[in-house]
Amino acid sequence: MTTQSDTLVSVENVSKSFTLSRSLSDVFNGRHPKVDAVSEISFTLKRGETIGIVGESGCGKTTLGRMLLKLITPTGGAIRFDGADINALSGESELAFRRRAQLVFQNPFDALNPHFTIRRSLYEPLLNTRVPAAEHDRMVGEAMVRVQLDRMLHLLDSYPHQLSGGQLQRVVLARALVLQPDFIVADEPVSMLDVSVRAGILNVLREVRDTMGLAAVFISHDLALVRYVCERTITMYLGAVVEDGPTKDVIAHPLHPYTRALVQAVPVPNVDQSHDPLPLIGAMPDARNPPAGCRFSDRCPLADDGCRAARPPLRPVGPGRRVACFKVPAFTTAQVQ
Ligand SMILES: Nc1ncnc2c1ncn2[C@@H]1O[C@H](COP(=O)(O)OP(=O)(O)OP(=O)(O)O)[C@@H](O)[C@H]1O
Ligand SMILES: [Mg+2]
Structure with a gap:
C-alpha cells in the first residue's frame, strides 16, 4: 500500500x-538586459x-x-x-x-x-x-x-x-x-x-x-x-525568500530586518509592536541591478561590510523558521527558542 x-x-x-527589450546603447554594447x-x-x-x-x-x-x-x-x-x-x-x-x-x-x-x-x-x-x-x-x-x-x-x-x-x-x-x-x-x-x-x-x-x-x-x-x-508566512525581497515561519511567530517576533520593518509599517491588530524601530533606508533597488552580497544590505540599518560581501543563505533558526540574515543571532536567540 x-x-x-x-x-x-x-x-x-x-x-x-x-529578458527585457534592449535600448540602443544595450545593442551597441552587446548587452542583453534581464x-x-x-x-x-x-x-x-x-x-x-x-x-x-x-x-x-x-x-x-x-x-x-x-x-x-x-x-x-x-x-x-x-x-x-x-x-x-x-x-x-x-x-x-x-x-x-x-x-x-x-x-x-x-x-x-x-x-x-x-x-x-x-x-x-x-x-x-x-x-x-x-x-x-x-x-x-x-x-x-x-x-x-x-x-x-x-x-x-x-x-x-x-x-x-x-x-x-x-x-x-x-x-x-x-x-x-x-x-x-x-x-x-x-x-x-x-x-x-x-x-x-x-x-x-x-x-x-x-x-x-x-x-x-x-x-x-x-x-x-x-x-x-x-x-x-x-498559518505560515513567507517574506520575499527582490526575488528571494528572506524569512519563512509560522505566521503568529513571524508577526509577533519578526527576525529578518526587512520583515521587522514591514510589521512596524503595517498596523496589525493585537500584536505587540514594541520592537525597536527599524526604518527602511531608501527605496527598493532596481531589480535589474540588485546589490552585491545581501540583497537588502543597501537599505538595512544593521548591514556591515560582511553583509555587502556575501549573500546570506536561508537557514533554519528555530522550530519551523528560516531566515536569510547574518545578523539574526545577534538580536533574536532568546526569541526564537
Ligand atoms: N513579463 C515580464 N517581463 C519583464 N519583466 C517582468 C515581467 N513580469 C514581471 N516582471 C518583473 O519582475 C519583477 C517581479 O514582478 P512581479 O509582478 O512578480 O512582482 P510583485 O511582487 O507581484 O509586485 P506587485 O506587488 O506590484 O504586484 C519586477 O521587477 C517586474 O518588473
Ligand atoms: Mg503582483
Whole structure:
C-alpha cells in the first residue's frame, strides 16, 4: 500500500528571469538586459496548508504565483505537485492539474467576461471537462454555498457591472471552487475592495480553508490579512525568500530586518509592536541591478561590510523558521527558542 505524502506542492530552487527589450546603447554594447524576478526559491506546501507571501511591489510574488499554476515556466529549478514536475505535464495529466490548481484573480472587476451573465461565468469552468453534465448544477450550487452566494440567486442572470465589488469577488472565488480544487493561488484577493467588504470576503476565505481543506497561497501586501487567513508566512525581497515561519511567530517576533520593518509599517491588530524601530533606508533597488552580497544590505540599518560581501543563505533558526540574515543571532536567540 502506498502512503500519500503530506507535501502537496514542492518548490525546488525555482528561478525566473525575464529578458527585457534592449535600448540602443544595450545593442551597441552587446548587452542583453534581464531581470531576475524570482531567484532560487525553495519551500514546500502541505495538503490543506495556507501560506501567505508578503513583500513590496516588484519583489516577485505574482511571478512565483503564476509559476505555481504553470501559467509561466521557470527558467531554473522545478515545481512538483503531488510528486510530479508540473512543467513535464501534458495531455490528460495537465488537464487534471489544471482542474486541481486554480487562480483567484486580483481584480474582480476585470476577472469576469463583461458580456457573460454570472450564471454563464460560473458554469464555464465545467465546459471541456470530463465532468458529466448531470453533475454541473450540483457543483455550481456547492461552490455558491461555500462563498455564501446562495442567498443571492437573483444575481445569476445579472452581468458583472450590475454587482458590487464584494459580490463580484464572491463570484470569482466560487468560479475557482467549482471544480473542487485541492490548491488555490489568490493574488491580492481583496486589495481592490473597500475596507468594509474585505472582512466578509476574508471570513469566506477562512471558511473555505477550513471546510474544503484546501492548500492555498495568498499573495498580499496586507500583513493583517495574512495573519487572519494564513498559518505560515513567507517574506520575499527582490526575488528571494528572506524569512519563512509560522505566521503568529513571524508577526509577533519578526527576525529578518526587512520583515521587522514591514510589521512596524503595517498596523496589525493585537500584536505587540514594541520592537525597536527599524526604518527602511531608501527605496527598493532596481531589480535589474540588485546589490552585491545581501540583497537588502543597501537599505538595512544593521548591514556591515560582511553583509555587502556575501549573500546570506536561508537557514533554519528555530522550530519551523528560516531566515536569510547574518545578523539574526545577534538580536533574536532568546526569541526564537
Ligand atoms: N513579463 C515580464 N517581463 C519583464 N519583466 C517582468 C515581467 N513580469 C514581471 N516582471 C518583473 O519582475 C519583477 C517581479 O514582478 P512581479 O509582478 O512578480 O512582482 P510583485 O511582487 O507581484 O509586485 P506587485 O506587488 O506590484 O504586484 C519586477 O521587477 C517586474 O518588473
Ligand atoms: Mg503582483
